[in-house]
Amino acid sequence: MADELVLRAQRFINTTYGNGATLGISKLVENGQTSWTVMYALTRALQYEMGLSSLSNNFGAGTLAAIAEKYGKLDANTIPSANFCRIIQSALYCKGYDGGEIDGKYNSRVQAAVEKLHQNMGVSVTYPGSALWPKTVKGLFNMDAYVTVNSGSDTIRSIQQWLNGQYVLRKDFYIIPCDGHHSRDVAKSMLYAIQYELGMADGTANGVFGPGTQSGLKSHTLATGSSGVWVRLFTAGMVLNKRPVAFSSSFTSSLASAVSTFQSFMKLAVNGQADFRTWSSLLVSYGDQTRQGEACDGVTKITPARAQALKSAGYKYIGRYLYNPSTTDLPEKEIQPGELATIEEYGLRCFPIYQTWARSVDYYSPAQGVTDCMNAAYKAEEHGFKPGSRIYFAVDYDAMDEEVTSHILPYFRKVKEQMDALGSPYKIGVYGPRNACSRISEAGYAGTSFVSNMSSGFSGNLGYAMPENWAFDQIVTKWVGSGDGRIEIDNNIASGRDTGQGSFYPPPAEKLDIGFDISYWDDLLTEVETYMTSIGKPGSTGYVYTLQECLETIMSFDAAISSASRRWRMRKALIQTSAFWEFCHYSYADIAQDAGVVWYHTDLIPDWGKDLPGVSRLVDSSTGVAKISGRTCILSRNNAIRAGLIEGETMDSAADGDRWTMWQKCNQDNLFNLNTVPILHIWGADGKSGDVKEETPMRRPALDYSSGETLEILRRYQGSGDEAVAHAKLRLPLYEIFEKFNRISRGG
Structure with missing residues (x-):
């Protein structure tokens, strides 16, 4: 929305300074909206009126010193010119204060506005009256707010005002915003405040969490009963870290309880006191870097000697x-052959990280999210990570908040969508600065965060x-071990929310399947249609879909089927064959049975089934793409859950409610249905526990399955008896067709 007086300020700059030429800038857009561009123009105009030889957007030390030297303070008696006053009035309007009529007079309205500005800044006691002082002028010529904005916290604003009022007279302390939001400037001001209270002189205090500051804090442990400015600073740190405490000068028992909760959350020793490690965790992202972590990450291969060194170090x-x-940089960055076996042998656990470049905003796009998810899942499967492991996708740079909005959230949304499309073989985590981790997680795109807190200067931290x-919690780089076991790692504190994986699939002796090469689509369709026609299948009439429609449906889920085949170390042709065969044979009689299941469980015949002949109430039916019943789905998934292959709660295959729940998923979710096919094959190999006719266990589906094993597992999918055997024999050549094209795609 345009502000008429901001518009007048823009016109004043344009008309007075040659449409910006005098100030070395372009003409301001006269839109009545405050912006950095307007504030920069006003800053340059102020410098021009003071006679400074070099004009700059920055209201720096030179401008500040010039105000102090030339005028001391700015009021009705010291304002050097009408235009100088108009600049002040314009800046007041851009800040939301009444600057008079931009008439070049430091009148009562301007004076009242200055008094209000100082009150909002929290410096009215230090700077009583209506004169502007150098530091408050600096605070006037920027985009900082001194009232709460965007649902800012009143408590945080009171902290900001207190810091300004307490320390504004110190040389290197400048007015910070009082908008109710924690920020980089506020974090820096807290460190200055700590240093000032430690007795550091101007010029020594630098806002850096260095050795002097750390040493001083070690002698300022606070506990219940403590009071004074140190408690003020400590409670400020707690509030700024989103702890539900009052900003106070008294260390109460309720504060001690909140401190204990924070210490537990940060994995610090829990004592309810403001000790050094608690101070550190409140003031800087990496906290006390001497803490020994239980986790680490690095770009160096874990050899037996290094594994022992890491284990010995805790x-x-x-x-x-x-x-x-x-192929040249960091040759051991990617997990090396045999490395995961070493990690497992030494009783360690591994959490996988995925990062290619990911060091600037232009890397992130929805398309890149799809690509990275596919590659990460495939690489995890190749290395042997089992389903359910969490992959940390990296944001390895100082991502600005607006970049998180514009690029990184859309990237992670696609990562999650693609992982869902693959059948959710792996969980998703995020590695990055605090803000990026929090926002990605709050959006539902990551379950846990690996926080790059070591980069304490990142604006996102x-x-x-x-x-x-x-x-x-990544806090410091260090060396561990000696001799052959010496290794450089990033030392991480572990919260216990993710413990990585401790056992891994062995490296496959044969190539895993990959995505289908679409250039072979016509050939695949021709061979499949020719074969199915030659055996007269599905035959006669009454079937819902054509062979081409069935094949198109199966191949539309190629990414998920490829992922499942890699995950379970079975040939994707085994999944494709069973699903395609069943889908080809999906008939109107099957649809009538589906309608009967809905009728049984809801007492209503669905609209799509009302005109079908033969609809009768049924507790269950073989449904969906691969014709899976609720009962067999439950039995197969129970088997996989008990074997530790998938996560979830077992269900009762004899209970109507459980069967109805699972039947609906098989009927309505093609991805779920297709991802159940390999689970059914594993159940079949394990002996079909719980089935009416259990079988003798056999080797689970493997990449090197023989034709005889493939024939048997295809038969078990369909059932028992002569018809199942006959159909399995008909499906084996179909399997060979799929396998032929999969072998071409994977290159052997």
Whole structure:
């Protein structure tokens, strides 16, 4: 919305300074909206009126010193010219204060506005009256707000005002915003405040969490009963880290309780006191870097000697990279052959990280999210990570909040959507600064966060609280071990939310299947149609879909089927064959049975089934793409859950409610239905526990299955008896057709 007086300020700059030429800028757009462009123009105009030789957007030390030297303070007696006053009036309007009529007079309205500005800044006691002082002029010529904005916290605003009022006279302390939001400037001001209270002189205090500051804090432990300015600073740190406490000078028992909760959350020793490690965790993202972590990550291969060194140093969880796009840089960044076996042998656990470049905003796009998810899942499967492992996708740069909105959230949305499309073989985590981790997690795109807190200067860390779902807290790079066991790692605190994986599939002796090469589509369709026609299947009439429609449906889920085949180390042709065969034979009689199941469980015949002949109430039916019943779905998934292959709660295959729940998923969710096919094959190989006719266990589906094993597992999918055997024999050549094209795609 346009503000008429801001518009007048823009016109004043344009008309007075040659449409910006005098100030070395372009003409301002006269839209009545405050912006950095307008504030920069006003800053340059102020410098021009003071006679400074070099004009700059920055209201820096030179401008500040010039005001102090030339005028001391700005009021009706010291304002040097009408235009100088108009600049002040314009800046007041851009800040939302009444600057008079932009008439060049430091009148009562301007004076009242200055008094209100100082009150809002929290410096009215230090600077009583209506004169502007150098630091408040600096605070006037920027985009900081001194009232709460965007649902800012009143408590945080009171902290900001207190810091301004307490320390504004110190040389390097400048007015910070009082908008009710934690920020980089507020975090920096807290460190200055700590240093000032430690007695550091101007010029020594620098806002850096260095050795002097750390040493001083170690002698300022607070506990119940403490009071004074140190408690003020400590409670400010708690509030700024989103802890539900009052900003107070008294250390109460309720504060001690909140401190204990924070210490537990951050995995610090729980004592309810403001000790050094608690101070550190409140003031800087990496906290006390001497803490010993249980987790680490690195770009170096874990050899037996290094595994022993890490284990001896107390490490349990090791982060390693799934992929390295470079063939020359960091040759051991990607997990190396035999490395996961070493990690397992030494009783360690591994959490996988996926990062290619990911070091600037232009890397992130929805298309890149799809690509990275596919590659990460495939690489995880190749390396041997079992289903359910969590892959951490990286945001390895200082992502600005607006970049998280514009690029990174859309990227992670696609990562999640693609992982869902693959059948959710792996969980998703995010590695990055606090803000990116929190926002991605809050959007539902990541379950846990691996926080790059070591980069304490990142704007995405400064001024942001620790993500609630943090799993790993990266705090410092260090060396561990000696001799052959010496290794450089990033030391991470572990929260216990993710413990990685401790056992892995062995490396496959044969190539895993990959996505179908679409250039062979016509050939595949021709061979499948020719074969099915030659055996007269499905035959006669009454079937719902053509052979081409069936094949198109199955192949539209190629990414998910490829992922499932890699996950379970079976040939994707086994999944394709069973699903395609069943779908080809989906008849109107099957639809009538489906309608009967709905009728049984809801007492209503669905509209799509009312005109079908032969509809009768049924508790269950073989339904969906691969014709899976609720009962067999439950039995097969129970088997996989008990074997530790998938997560979930077992269900009762004899209970109507459980069968109805699972039947609906098989009927309505093609992805779920198709992802159940390999689970059914594993159940069949394990002996079909719970089935009416259990079988003798056999080897589970494998990449090197023989024709005899393939024939038997195809037969078990359909059932028992002569018809199942006969159909299995008919399906085996179909399997060979799918396998032929899969072999071409994977290159052998």
